[in-house]
Amino acid sequence: MTNPTDVRLSDDAIRGEQPVVTAIHIAPARRLPMRAVESVQVDAGLGIVGDRYHGTKHRHVTVQSQTALDAATEDLGSPVEPGGTRRNITISQGDVPTTPGERIRIGDVDLEVVRAAAPCKLLDDVIGTGARTALRRRAGSVFRALSSGSIAVGDPVRLGPQA
Numbered sequence: 001m002t003n004p005t006d007v008r009l010s011d012d013a014i015r016g017e018q019p020v021v022t023a024i025h026i027a028p029a030r031r032l033p034m035r036a037v038e039s040v041q042v043d044a045g046l047g048i049v050g051d052r053y054h055g056t057k058h059r060h061v062t063v064q065s066q067t068a069l070d071a072a073t074e075d076l077g078s079p080v081e082p083g084g085t086r087r088n089i090t091i092s093q094g095d096v097p098t099t100p101g102e103r104i105r106i107g108d109v110d111l112e113v114v115r116a117a118a119p120c121k122l123l124d125d126v127i128g129t130g131a132r133t134a135l136r137r138r139a140g141s142v143f144r145a146l147s148s149g150s151i152a153v154g155d156p157v158r159l160g161p162q163a
Contacts, residue, residue: 018156018157018158019065019091019092019093019094019156019157019159020091020092020154020155020156020157021089021090021091021092021106021107021151021152021153021154021155021157022066022082022090022091022092022153023036023082023083023089023090023153024036024037024038024039024040024088024089024090024151024152024153025037025082025083025086025087025088025090026040026048026050026051026052026088027051027052027086028050028051028052029052030052032052034083034084034086036083038152038153039150039151039152039153040088040150040151040152041148041149041150042060042061042109042145042147042148042149042150042151043145043148044145044146044147044148045060045144045145046060046145047059047060047061047145048060048061048088048145051088058114058142058144059114059142060111060142060143060144060145061088061089061109061111061142061143061145062086062087062088062089062117062140062141062142062143063087063088063089063090063091063096063104063106063111063140063141063143064082064085064087064089064090064091064096064117064138064139064140065090065091065092065093065094065095065096065140066082066090066091066092066093067093067094067095068095068096068138068139068140069081069082069085069090069138071138072138076127078127080127081127084123084126084127085119085123085127085139085140086120086123086126087117087139087140089106089151091106091157092157094157094159095159096140096141096159097113097141097159098113098115098116098141099113100113100114100115101113103146104143104157104158104159105157105158106151106155106156106157106158107149107150107151107152107155107156108147108149108150109145109146109147109148109149109150109151110145110146110147111143111144111145111146112143112144112146113141113142113143114141114142114143114144115141115142116137116139116140116141116142117139117140117141117142118139119139
């Protein structure tokens with residue numbers, strides 16, 4: 001039996017060629033603090049169980065890249081932590097697709113881009129003055145959940161046509 005906290009990495013992820021999930025955050029309601037979790041269950045057409053957007057029409061899962069957070073940190077001059085951005089999933093590297101209709105696969109969940117995510121007004125309060133500007137065009141994307149399944153820290157992320 002597999003321990004639920006075991007990190008599942010593909011051979012590509014071990015070599016650093018494939019992005020993996022590095023952080024997962026959820027909040028039960030708007031404006032409540034984000035809480036880091038090791039895994040989540042995703043319902044097709046509904047989103048992440050236990051998250052504030054579960055059951056909304058299209059905003060099921062938000063995804064951002066650590067690469068973008070590192071660039072925002074450099075611009076801001078102070079750390080931009082994954083939980084501070086109010087996004088659900090942080091991946092280790094690469095560009096998160098932003099074109100509506102593009103697809104990715106995280107763990108065993110298929111996601112489709114709805115739109116690029118705009119940095120919200122709360123970011124300057126949570127992260128610091130200038131955070132919203134530093135995250136412009138780096139805030140990730142909003143996705144629709146096309147399939148049900150689980151997503152855990154360490155899961156592989158498939159970007160591009162193979163997704």
